[in-house]
Amino acid sequence: MTTSSPTTVPTSGLVSEPIPLHDTPILGMTSRPYVQRATVYGGTVDVEGAAGFWVEYPDGLMDLTRTHLVSSDEGLPGVKNGNSAEAGKDEKPPPLDVKTQVEIDVEGTPKRRIRVSKEKSALVVIDMQNFFLHPDLRNHPGGLACVQPLIDAIPKMRDMEMKILWVNWGLTDHELKTLPPALARSFRKSGGGGFGSQMPGKFGRLLMRDEYNSALYGPLQTEYETGKAKGTDIWIHKNRMSGLWGYQSALDLYLRENGIKTLFFAGVNTDQVR
Template identity: 45%
Template sequence: MHLPQLWRPLVLALHAAAPALAQVFDTYATFNALAGNGDSTDAALLGNYYNYWKLLSTNATTNRTTWDLTRSARMATTSPKEIPMSGNRASAIIEPSRSAFVIIDMQNFFLHPKLTPSATLGRAAVGPTVNLINAFRESGVKILWTNWGFDDYDLIISPPVDLDGFSDDHTRATSFCSDMGTIEGDNGETVQVGKKLCRGSWNARPYGDLDDEMVRGVEQGTDFYFNKNRVSGLWGAQTPLGLYLQENSITTLFFGGVNSDQCVWGALLDAYYKGFDVVYVPDCAATISPWYAEQMVRYNADLNGFIANSSDIIAALKG
């Protein structure tokens, strides 16, 4: 076959590189070289060298399972805890130092009765959330506050659907970072609500007792605060939250917050896609949507990971 003169150097270079290219594209061999035991013969292991679960037991009657999520064959453990679950999987052993409680959008904007009167279930979730925060801190589990918090750049890149969804009149003028005016506080004082979900504004801060908990935890170094500019704090290739999880070898995530069928679900689903263990804590989460939306979250969270009640988690951590 006659090749155009211009192509000849490229073809010759590819021909010379063929052995190297074959090695690069032999992904199975490459994986085994890196992972060592990627093709484990242990039938109890599911996953690979870097990310796996170990099956500890299966109930012959209910088929409910107990899993070891510590990855202890390659990562050190401190004081693993077995957490009872309420879904199809009966329990899971976690490593506290590689676990985190992700609290999503429990902000004044979504929970304060003057701003969202219908968020009664969300306000009811504050007490269990505070209790779980303190139990997790004592056990070495990190607390990760993940909230809407826009800056000027976020306004530029925000998609039209989000701008419209948070607008009062379908215009940018009443969407993110628009002035929300004032409300009367609990003691009759005037509260500057601030710019809508803009970083540093009062409406973007955690609601009620959660604000004090966040400040205290950040000062102690047990808690970390992450701004987000999408429904999910883990969307796309990387986010501040995602980078923290990666750099600190976090593998197991407990989720709470509002709204459960929107931002909580979005983050949980992205975490599931990225290979994290996901645990939904329903009494620390809520939504203003119809009940069937919450049912969807619980059903699919059980499929994609685990479901656990905060009181059961606290008892297991202290046991």
């Protein structure tokens, strides 16, 4: 059996540190050294003709706008290309287009920032519903601790002209008949209840549309209503653990129809969207 050892990447002005051979742009983004040349990740064209790549620059910028490809000889629609792979050596980031793009700082050492397209980015807030957060239904201090940071962050994301997508459980009676058995069983407690069952008091039927237990928790419902009136916030129902569980789910359709390519995730179940 063979094993691989970490690779040390020397950097000017920074202490070298070992990083895994298979490190990814995100996993080590807050700690690994800057790259030595402009580096492209991806470089493919998806089925809709959009360029699927990121570019990382030696100054700590990760460009997710997919508008400037620096290390490919092959042309991509709507993308500026460098002359060759060697172009990345001295390549500097293109100027920020403040009308269509925004940069966001990423905490870590060394400091980094990401650049995204405003109209192609969205904040996805997952399952911040009474069923998961209301103190009368469960003790979830970690989930409740997410509420105020979200209320602080959402207006700033709106100011950046990004959409706010509230992805929530909201079943119909027809969908109750089409749920996979394993999923239906997972929400039954002690052999009873489950999706569509009557909950105590005012909470209504479990995770059904327009019931109180399916509403957003406390001030988040008000925050959503504020954004809905502004045209920035969208409510998207899901009927599986994941909002992207299959082709043409409600979330998948919205993202495709609106050309959204970059997602920021928040909420109590951020693993249940993809």
